[in-house]
Amino acid sequence: MTITGTDIDTRTLTLGFSPCPNDTFIFHALVSGLVGAEGLAFRERLEDVETLNRLAGEAVLDVTKVSYGATPHLVRNYVLLRSGGALGRGCGPLVVARQPFTAEELAGKRIAIPGRNTTANLLLRLFAPGAAAGVEMVYSDIMPAVERGDVDAGLIIHESRFTYPQHGLVKVVDLGEWWERTTGLPIPLGGILARRDLGADTIRAVDDAIRRSVEHAFAHPDAWKDYVRAHAQEMDEAVQRQHIDLYVNRFTADLGDEGVRAIHELFARAGAAGIIAEDVPSPFL
Incomplete structure (x- = not known):
């Protein structure tokens, strides 16, 4: 216009x-x-x-x-x-769950993701190529879904990285930390x-x-x-x-x-x- x-x-x-x-x-x-x-x-x-x-x-x-x-x-x-x-650094997406499990176990889990084309999902696919296709949700709905047991784990972004402990959740892997360690970038x-x-x-x-x-x-x-x-x-x-x-x-x-x-x-x-x-x-x- x-x-x-x-x-x-x-x-x-x-x-x-x-x-x-x-x-x-x-x-x-x-x-x-x-x-x-x-x-x-x-x-x-x-x-x-x-x-x-x-x-x-x-x-x-x-x-x-x-x-x-x-x-x-x-x-x-x-x-x-x-x-x-x-x-940036120290600001990557996290995979969280109700109970801890190893990163190797991601392939067998039902994981909520904030969108198919998000950078977070791309990083998850690079980190765990064998992981199943995620369950797409609006990012703000992911932690409640994990907390309720609707999914096994959640891929969280934005301010969720500060608040997930309030939902009784634990970190499985920090994908940003993995990226920085493997690329130096x-x-x-x-x-x-x-x-x-x-x-x-x-x-x-x-x-x-x-x-x-x-x-x-x-x-x-x-x-x-x-x-x-x-x-x-x-x-x-x-x-x-x-x-x-x-x-x-x-x-x-x-x-x-x-x-x-x-x-x-x-x-x-x-x-x-x-x-x-x-x-x-x-x-x-």
Whole structure:
């Protein structure tokens, strides 16, 4: 949609991200108009990550957060931005259960997963190739399902890594820890895509605007709190702060060379395992 103003034409782009504290922290300044790009406005759509993966598969949104695990399937229509993503150390998905069991026993378990195309599920498939296809659920439903005994184990993401003991659950394996130990690289969890047909100039402007939105959030620590609180699944402010501190870091403003290497390594391992095509083109502009 284009809105004609007195001096410039403003193009409104749809922007998808999750209601998790790290995403609302990152995008608050952008969607609130505190930072921006000349000639562009943004209309947000907040969905869980697997819904965003699906919408990107249908090329519905102009700019969107997605799982890095889904990105190889989306590069025909989208390019990956350098800002706004979630990479880091000590922040990977966990497999949890009511009672402890060994990682080798995963193959025989019924495991709830937060989506077929999530990075978490890709990591699980790389770690335990013999594991059965998981039971897909919205991520916030996984721990209650494990607690009730509906499934044997759950693959948890986001703030669940802080709260699973409150559900009487124990950690079976930390997939991020495994990734870091075997690759020496940060774990790439989720990134921001922009439609190729926006054009290179607009894509670069969006990338720059998201970077400045991240910088604004760090520089103005009280500005985003109400927005984060309004959308958080976990309402405890201490958990919200833990979540932001864990998932928003130096890679969020810019991937840097190390972040780019981590993404390419994830794709290479998935290709070698036959999970994705081995000749996926570079996702970057």
